[in-house]
Amino acid sequence: MKQSLLFTKTKREIREEEKSLNAVLLIKAGCIDKLAAGIYTFLPLGLKVLRKIEQIIREEMDVIGGQEILMPALTPREKWEITKRWENFDALFKLKGIDDKEYALGATHEEVVTPLAQKFIFSYKDLPQYIYQIQTKFRNEPRAKSGLLRGREFSMKDLYSFHADEKDLNNYYEKVKTAYFKIFERLGLKDITYLTLATGGAFSRFSHEFQTLAASGEDTIYICPKCKIAYNKEIIETITQCETCRLASKDFKEAKAIETANIFKLGTRFSAAFNFKFIDKDGAEKDVIMGCYGLGPSRIMGTIAEINNDKKGIIWPETVAPYQFHLILLSPDKKLAKKAEELYNELIKAGFEVLFDDREESAGVKLNDSDLVGLPYRIILSDKTAKEDNVEIKPRNSEKIELVKIKNLSNYLKKLK
Amino acid sequence: MKQSLLFTKTKREIREEEKSLNAVLLIKAGCIDKLAAGIYTFLPLGLKVLRKIEQIIREEMDVIGGQEILMPALTPREKWEITKRWENFDALFKLKGIDDKEYALGATHEEVVTPLAQKFIFSYKDLPQYIYQIQTKFRNEPRAKSGLLRGREFSMKDLYSFHADEKDLNNYYEKVKTAYFKIFERLGLKDITYLTLATGGAFSRFSHEFQTLAASGEDTIYICPKCKIAYNKEIIETITQCETCRLASKDFKEAKAIETANIFKLGTRFSAAFNFKFIDKDGAEKDVIMGCYGLGPSRIMGTIAEINNDKKGIIWPETVAPYQFHLILLSPDKKLAKKAEELYNELIKAGFEVLFDDREESAGVKLNDSDLVGLPYRIILSDKTAKEDNVEIKPRNSEKIELVKIKNLSNYLKKLK
Numbered sequence: 001m002k003q004s005l006l007f008t009k010t011k012r013e014i015r016e017e018e019k020s021l022n023a024v025l026l027i028k029a030g031c032i033d034k035l036a037a038g039i040y041t042f043l044p045l046g047l048k049v050l051r052k053i054e055q056i057i058r059e060e061m062d063v064i065g066g067q068e069i070l071m072p073a074l075t076p077r078e079k080w081e082i083t084k085r086w087e088n089f090d091a092l093f094k095l096k097g098i099d100d101k102e103y104a105l106g107a108t109h110e111e112v113v114t115p116l117a118q119k120f121i122f123s124y125k126d127l128p129q130y131i132y133q134i135q136t137k138f139r140n141e142p143r144a145k146s147g148l149l150r151g152r153e154f155s156m157k158d159l160y161s162f163h164a165d166e167k168d169l170n171n172y173y174e175k176v177k178t179a180y181f182k183i184f185e186r187l188g189l190k191d192i193t194y195l196t197l198a199t200g201g202a203f204s205r206f207s208h209e210f211q212t213l214a215a216s217g218e219d220t221i222y223i224c225p226k227c228k229i230a231y232n233k234e235i236i237e238t239i240t241q242c243e244t245c246r247l248a249s250k251d252f253k254e255a256k257a258i259e260t261a262n263i264f265k266l267g268t269r270f271s272a273a274f275n276f277k278f279i280d281k282d283g284a285e286k287d288v289i290m291g292c293y294g295l296g297p298s299r300i301m302g303t304i305a306e307i308n309n310d311k312k313g314i315i316w317p318e319t320v321a322p323y324q325f326h327l328i329l330l331s332p333d334k335k336l337a338k339k340a341e342e343l344y345n346e347l348i349k350a351g352f353e354v355l356f357d358d359r360e361e362s363a364g365v366k367l368n369d370s371d372l373v374g375l376p377y378r379i380i381l382s383d384k385t386a387k388e389d390n391v392e393i394k395p396r397n398s399e400k401i402e403l404v405k406i407k408n409l410s411n412y413l414k415k416l417k
Numbered sequence: 418m419k420q421s422l423l424f425t426k427t428k429r430e431i432r433e434e435e436k437s438l439n440a441v442l443l444i445k446a447g448c449i450d451k452l453a454a455g456i457y458t459f460l461p462l463g464l465k466v467l468r469k470i471e472q473i474i475r476e477e478m479d480v481i482g483g484q485e486i487l488m489p490a491l492t493p494r495e496k497w498e499i500t501k502r503w504e505n506f507d508a509l510f511k512l513k514g515i516d517d518k519e520y521a522l523g524a525t526h527e528e529v530v531t532p533l534a535q536k537f538i539f540s541y542k543d544l545p546q547y548i549y550q551i552q553t554k555f556r557n558e559p560r561a562k563s564g565l566l567r568g569r570e571f572s573m574k575d576l577y578s579f580h581a582d583e584k585d586l587n588n589y590y591e592k593v594k595t596a597y598f599k600i601f602e603r604l605g606l607k608d609i610t611y612l613t614l615a616t617g618g619a620f621s622r623f624s625h626e627f628q629t630l631a632a633s634g635e636d637t638i639y640i641c642p643k644c645k646i647a648y649n650k651e652i653i654e655t656i657t658q659c660e661t662c663r664l665a666s667k668d669f670k671e672a673k674a675i676e677t678a679n680i681f682k683l684g685t686r687f688s689a690a691f692n693f694k695f696i697d698k699d700g701a702e703k704d705v706i707m708g709c710y711g712l713g714p715s716r717i718m719g720t721i722a723e724i725n726n727d728k729k730g731i732i733w734p735e736t737v738a739p740y741q742f743h744l745i746l747l748s749p750d751k752k753l754a755k756k757a758e759e760l761y762n763e764l765i766k767a768g769f770e771v772l773f774d775d776r777e778e779s780a781g782v783k784l785n786d787s788d789l790v791g792l793p794y795r796i797i798l799s800d801k802t803a804k805e806d807n808v809e810i811k812p813r814n815s816e817k818i819e820l821v822k823i824k825n826l827s828n829y830l831k832k833l834k
Contacts, residue, residue, distance in 0.1 A: 007534075050487070116452075
């Protein structure tokens, strides 16, 4: 992409009253725009990040047998009445349509997926099933001041599993844990993300959250330093020792964290409500056992920005960066501009993701902008580097500069990957 | 995908009261599920179709310089008040959130994209810009009885262009026409899709629709048989002769059609409302000139189903089919099952898109299901074909059957593409 054509520009200062670090960084970089509190547009650079995060999640869901569907955002009141959540679910957006039909904007989709699965699952032979979607969700959030961390409209991956018995649910639940850690690994967040025990339900003592350490996190967790399991503040008073290694809870380490994912054994909570039964091997009619597994791509994007930055702007991890390389022409010379354009075309042809700063701006502006946008590698072509047929390469996350011959550039970049 | 694992099953009969042909076909095939009137879930097979349609559109938008973004569905009332459409826009879903904040669910996005573009466009140097999204839209439709053709929640590609002058808008408008015909060509709809003149606005006498012939179409168009331009019924009384070739309008042919796309010269309608100006080359402040260009992926999916079918089910065009090949094992023989599985793995490894019917069902059920699902090619492995190391290949849209040696299958299938 040529930066001279890019829809967005970076912003040095933000006029709007926006205090959340991730939103400030992402708005300055031209990744998102704020339409209203908790409601953002994803701009060209930001949408690329979001899509890469979603694709990583999609691939790992597919590995564990997930089948992707897309459920509606408009969900009829009747479904929520059946589960008694029309009145009780926290922060549902509600609206009325033609003929006084009432809808909630989906904040979660048990009310849709359960009767849906009921149309296709009749016997133990039809089980298990693993269904997920990556979809826009809505919550009528009272506090929507944390940028992408707490949106009124946000992207969510929600997976639902259906099982004949508890043992099968437990097996799959562990598989999802592994898949989630794989996702956090690919997102560069694994080392600071903790499997965290949290409030369970009628069906299991605990649910599990994935909490990613961040100073701005809304959650407080207590980490067992021995086995790296954490406990959410909401249950810590009920814990005297680590569930895994028996270390006394007084030795846990307190930390602030962002809940980036959660998994929950629903049991028969929803199948019972919808009278969703199957015929088991023994001929008996039984309630289907369910699990649900959430992970928010837009919240993850906010978390990544919140964690990966310096005073100058965002530092995108390679796996989710909008482009890998920022090719910057630092010269008013027409001949060099032509050379830069050739180099850009060559890199694109070789399959590299390149943002090419071909604008008529000062070196200062271009270098500042490059740091704000935060692509993993900056490639500078200037009068000085061109003299020796070089470009200068610097990773965004270090000060180490290398000179590389232009003719060797393609091979050099390939090795970076 | 192994059909034994597929979440969905085909349905011979539909219990729900559903009269629209596309919805009946798509529900029977297990492509969509109806949650409420005009509100559908896209199931694994259907979501693949939708994504392929979206990807074709995306690629052609990128060819004409479109930059993809993603705007929110929740749009604040204030924006709609500025354009005086809060009360006047047809079929807006409206809702209230925390602190009595009012929102419309986006049915179109001029109210969001105009103030957004205003944040990045200041001078003629920043123009033109072409911004699009592929996003879920909402309309409080009084009549939502046409399946995917008229949804209360639906997928839409909306492109907005921003120009310094009318000439530049006109040039781009023609480019979009060409891109749209390219899209219809790739979707297999070009020959039955007509550029159709329809009501314009203050800025231009006509807008343009793309109308695709279909018996179930809600629109009536009048086609000039000489130059293939059509006229929407809403304006036909004002037309005495063809705008292009001067043929008398009495010689036009009447036809039923589905409006699959529309393009519109907005002029300064929205830029004036938002006071969105730029500094031109001559130093003067001028209103930005805009165009908007819609095309609905889910409506296109409904149109394709509506047009491509026979008594037995859908006949997917290759470019949008959920899978290209339906490999069907017709034998209870364990050894042959193993051979079929090997063949399936081999085809997947070679990069083919294959749905493998490995279920323990009768030949009748499997062949019926295969026609219902409607993949472009059926590949049968049975005791009979296996005797000569053959499979039997039949396109969904013809009765022509060919026997192909199993060892030559990969090469044979490659040539089909």
